[in-house]
Amino acid sequence: MNRIPVCRSCLAGLLPLVLVLCGVLDASAAEKNASLTAAINSIVPDQLQSHVVILADDTMAGREAGTPGGRAAAEYLVERFGDLGLTAAGSDGGFYQRFGAGYRNVLAILKGRDPTLSQETVILCAHYDHIGRGSKKTSLGRIGEIHNGADDNASGTSAILELAEAFCMLPEPPRRSVLFAFWDAEEKGLLGSNHWAANPTVPPGRIVAAINIDMIGRLRDNQLTVFGSRTAQGYRRLISTNNAQSDLRIDFSWTLVANADHYPFVQRQIPALFAHTGVHDQYHRETDDADLIDSDGMTRIVRLLFGMTYDLAEDERCPRFRTACRTESAPTWVISREGAGAVPQRLGVAWDPQGAGEDGVELTSVTPGSAADTAGIRPGDRVVELAGHIVHSGEDLAGAVLAAVNPVRVVVKPREDEETRELVVQLEGTPLRLGITWETDDAEPGTVILKQVFPGSAAARAGLRPGDRIYQIAGRDFTDDGQFAELATTLPGPLELLVEREGRLTTIVVHVADEISRRAA
């Protein structure tokens, strides 16, 4: 809702009107949500499976581009577009764009509702061809038998049909136009998508995003791979935010190669995504049949794709292409996450994990000149309490040291026959309230990515892990890491964090010690 500036004296008179308007707006927002939910819920396993069964039937003979089977598949798609009442968006005034040796892309468009933004297009696409009876070049199985290509790519083709139907169910289209595109001759070397990208049937400078769906019928370990999330700022968050209901584990792959139809768009600096559930034993073999399709898994994937596409088509602003995506590679710190950096040495002691228990943690060494040494702590001492925290384990000790604010009261028990001593220690460095370090990433604005989570820290106890993304703190967005640091160090605890891990959002509550300084996180 927009904020209307109002002077104080007018406020009383305007208040009833404002309340009425709020009521109207809430009602229309609720209606919009209800229609979006209905559209999403229209995507169901039975319908997804039924398109796959038809397209992967022997009568289509493996849908090779330029063959009768390929043409039969194209005709099926045109009929479905006709049923939905979509506008033809081919190059011949109809749904087809013909090219090559009798090849045909099949295209339809849902015009956006905004007079200006409808000039912009979001593309939802999949290749519908497969490899027919296979050849030495294309088949990994028995050449001469029909290769039905149920997963490759009747699954993606079916997904586009269901997405088109869901979009057509909406009482009004999104602001931008959505182009539904079926590419032919992908299996001959991305011919259809390349041909269209070179000869687009919508204004080429106004394509804001392309989502390619290729092989989504084999969801395993609940994992969907999404390529291209770094082709525009904020795509990872867009995907994760729409994944709440589907709850898929997302592998955000950095790889960008010419292995599917998203690539011609990446080459033309158009943000592009590619959804995929991975290759398998039936890949490019005569055994890639409809009965092996996981239509429940497909449903969850297609519902996620609907939400993402809707947001791209509806949101006021659409992120632009990130040129860096073509040259960057995943940072090594994510891979070697456990060994990333050392825990800050504030006390200067080491201990044997075996020597910890009910009566404290036994120190094996004390670094000369360290805070512990200066305070008179000696090897063989057992630390029982530090800054008010009772110490039962090395983690307790490490966590208490990280967060403690000077001066720190330490209780040590030298030996079994000696009296407990109380010491005052001046720890080195600054206290860490959460016990984390983080990175920011140009591809993920408004997000911090955890690099280290120190053992025993408040963050570690709450279950945060390296690689976790923090999207919000105490319900607040932040624009940069300076603002995040400010909020993390000044807001009263406990801190509620909105965390993304593998594309799933979760709320993690971090309990920070109240006495801790507000100067560092």
Ligand SMILES: [Zn+2]
């Ligand atoms: Zn293929």
